[in-house]
Every structure is written in C-alpha cells, then in structure tokens.
Amino acid sequence: MKILGNSYLELLELMKTKQISTKELHEYFLKRVKKFNKDLNAFITPPEDVVTEGDMPVAVKDNFNTTGLRTSASSKVLDDYISPYDATVVKNLKTSGSYVFGKTNMDAWAHGSSTETSDYGPTKNPWDTSRAPGGSSGGSAASVAAYLAPAAIGSETAGSIRQPAAWCGTVGLKPTYGRVSRYGVVAMGSSFDCPGPITLTVEDSAYILSKIAGKDEYDATTSTKSVPDYIRALKSPKKYKIGIPQSYFDTADKEVVEKINEAVKVLEKLGHSVKKIKLIDPKYAISVYTILQRAEVSSNLSRYDGIRYGNDRSNFGEEAKRRIMLGTYTLSHGYYDAYYKKAQRARALVIDDFEKAFKEVDLILAPTAPNTALKLGEFEKYPFFGELMDILNEPAAVAGIPAITVPVGKSKENLPFGMQVMGKQFDEESILDLSHQFERETEFFGITKELLKKYPD
C-alpha cells in the first residue's frame, strides 16, 4: 500500500478499516526518519523503535513535557531532563489515541525564527538544505513537510508555528490564546504562548485542534468556552468578508505580494468579498512583543538554577542570555514605566485595533512572512533579525487572536510561500473553513506532493 503523502486523517481511516496497523505505520515513518533525519536534523530525540501505547504517531516539539522521554527545549540546560509528567497537550493526544513520535528540534527555549539557536544543531529546510526551516518550531514543520511524521505539534509565541510552516510549505495553526493549555510546555512568553498543530491539510489541523483544545484546570488562562466541532465547520462552507491590510503587504517582497494577490483572486472567485482595511503598522507590534516577551522570558528562565533539575545557568546560549538581560532591564526599577507599562498600553491599542477591524470584516488575510526561507547563517548577522522576520506574525500574537497559514505556491527559487488568515478570538472555525475552501480549490498547487518526490520511500 502507498502510504507516502497520505494525510493524518487518511491514515486514521486506513487504520479504522484495518488496512494498516499501528506497527506498520510506525515502522514506515521510523524508516523514513532513519533515512532522512541525518540530513534534516528535524528530530533531536528520534522516535522509539517500538510503540507501547496509542494508535497514531504525532511528532512533538521538544518544549512539551513528555513522561519518560527527554524534554530539552533544545537547550543544554535541560540536556538530561526527563519529565515526570505529560504536558496537557500530550495527555490529550494520548487520551485520543495518538502517541509521541519523537521530539522535534527547535530554537533553544523557542527563542528564534530559524531553529539555528538550537544547542543540537540547526534543522535544515527540506526544500533546500542550505536554508533554514524557520522557527522556532522548525523541526516540527520540516518533519511534516518531508513526511517523517504525518502531523506534528508546535508552539507559537509570535510566529513560531506560522513562519516555519510557511517556509516549509505546510499548514500551521496558532489558536486563540487560552484555547489550548500551556500546562507542561516550557514557558517562554506566558501571555503569548499557544500550542498548535502543523499538518499537511487543513482538515488534519481542525482534527488535531479538536483533540488538544479545551479548558484545563492546570492552566488558569484556558477558556471555559466549549470546543466546537471543527471538522463539522468544514462541511458547511460559508462566504466571508475578507479584510486586506495594506501595511502588511508594504513590508513583504514583491514576489510574495504577487502570490498573495493571486490567492485573493481565487477566494473572490469562490464568492468571498474583499475589502481594504487599515490596521496599525505591524512595526509597533514588534516593539510591544519584544518588550513584553523579553520581560516574561527573564522571569520564566529565572527558575533554571540547576538545583531541582537540569544544568546550571552557565549553559544558557547567546540568544537566551540576550533576552534575559533585556527583560531584566525593562522590568527594573526606573525603567518599568518607560518600557513594560508603555508596551502593555500599546498592546491594548493593538487588541482594540483588531476588534474594530472585525466589526467591518469577518477575517483578515496577509502574507505569513515577508519572504521565503533564508540561507542558514543569515540570522546570525543581525541580532534583531528574527523579530523583523516575524513582523507579520507579531500583531496576531500580541492580540491573542487565532491565525492559520497555508501554502499558496512557490517562488522562482523553488521555495514555498504562505498566506495567513486571521480571525476573531475563539473563531478558529472560520479561519479553518476559509483556508479549507482555498485548499479544495487549489490543492495548494500540488506543492506538498512535489516536495515528496525529493524524499521517496
């Protein structure tokens, strides 16, 4: 049977109809990991040889605590840390029949947009191994794109799911803040962090979200709102009024803009209406995010003392140290008002700006990233570069709204582009529905299947 390129739900169907067993599926993906991971470095803890629980494999980013399996967050500080408990997301996956198929590489502590700050070496972009996969969930995105796993879990603070998903040509969903529990995820920016799926199809994304979302008494910021049937939402497609914010297009490369404009035409053809809207320039969201996130990082990373678990603070890498110090500065006496408080006020403006926009339109559409995957090493030249790469992701993160990225074709250099659809808080159904309609119409221009020619069985 041909397994290559089947979506998570297609494989689940094959399993339900007893055309394939968990053992066969596991061995299939394990063989692919053994064949391609040495080139891609998508997994830092490869899957175990034998499945002991669950039916369906899901790769999990290394910042999710997994019982008995190393959780390093790609940092030497946690090099030998074995979690005594499962993150709620992992627990929910296990309860719904999935199991952890290896731990994927990431920027250390999720600090970065290229997976190059990992203490275990960078992940390579499957489209071009001289390029970065994006980050911080680069290992998760690369593993799905090259079909080393049928689906993966990533986490996003601002762009860490969407940007690598776009650069690797996959579907990446950042849910609303509080839709999915952060319990057991190595904390980075606690007021931003959102776990979410990286998949080959929108339907897979909807399915996995429905399994991991919901109230968790161990994360007080999770919402009590009931989790809708996301798959059902895809079965009754709606027409939407889509907002196009010019300021998001001004910062993107010409080729990116052209591709997104073509995608907009597809959506218009499908009967959706399009309206130009004005949003606060995303460059301000970078500042809000940088100040608040660094502050939260300095606080969250203060717990790593090497006493209770992990190694001491001399093991922090360059990026983590840079962030801790900036956060310490902006939170310190005399600077708190000028930075932290001001950023929180500006955050309120960004939230308000989106709320106003969503009175005019149902959804907002923009490029996911200003450009396609960069060469490995480019990021190192500019310490602040990662944030600038995430410019189009940071406003949604700052406002806590959901957003999904889907592939919209590829560049002359044969690299994939992503288009993101942002929605109102807790309206994951609409962003999934619109991107699913786009997928059915275009099949993402066949780019997923095209890449797999490079990674045959």
Next chain:
Amino acid sequence: MKSKKLSKKDVEHLAKLSQLKLSAKEIEKYEKQLSETLDYVDNLDELKTKNVKEAHSVTNSKDEFFEDGEENKRGLDENKVFGNSKKTMNNQFVVERIL
C-alpha cells in the same frame, strides 16, 4: 532617534541581577546589541498611549483558584520530584551556603 545606549557598567549590573556570568567579549557585544534593540522599541513613542489602560490579559480572563481541600491530581511523589536533581540528601535539595 535618541540613543539609550547601555554602558559596560549597566550590562555588568544586568548580568549580576540575571545570575549570568559573562565574558568581557560578551559584555561588549551585548552592550551594543541591547542598545540597538532599545533604540528600535522607542518607536512606541509615536503611538498615543498616555491615556490607555494597560492590557493585562488578552482574553479578559479572571483569577482562578483551587478550592480548599481540593485534590491535586497531578501532584508528584518524592521519587519523581527528586529524580532529576543532581544533588539531594534525605529527600531534600542540596544548595550552596548563602550566609
């Protein structure tokens, strides 16, 4: 753009507050890089934020509490709690002398 350039002394102080040991080369590098970032975020001065209420939560979530006597179902036993520590004695963590 006005510069908030941090001095070498500032960076040394921040490193101390952050419990980080930095080399002379690192201090020099961070002095420059952190100042650049601080210059960038000055763009917030272009927004009218003076009379805006700070956003403490993006989803207006409220404080939540455990009820007294409620069982913590995910509590860990001693073996698990101390399992990852490099230095323990009689089920206690060993730390350096403070005084």
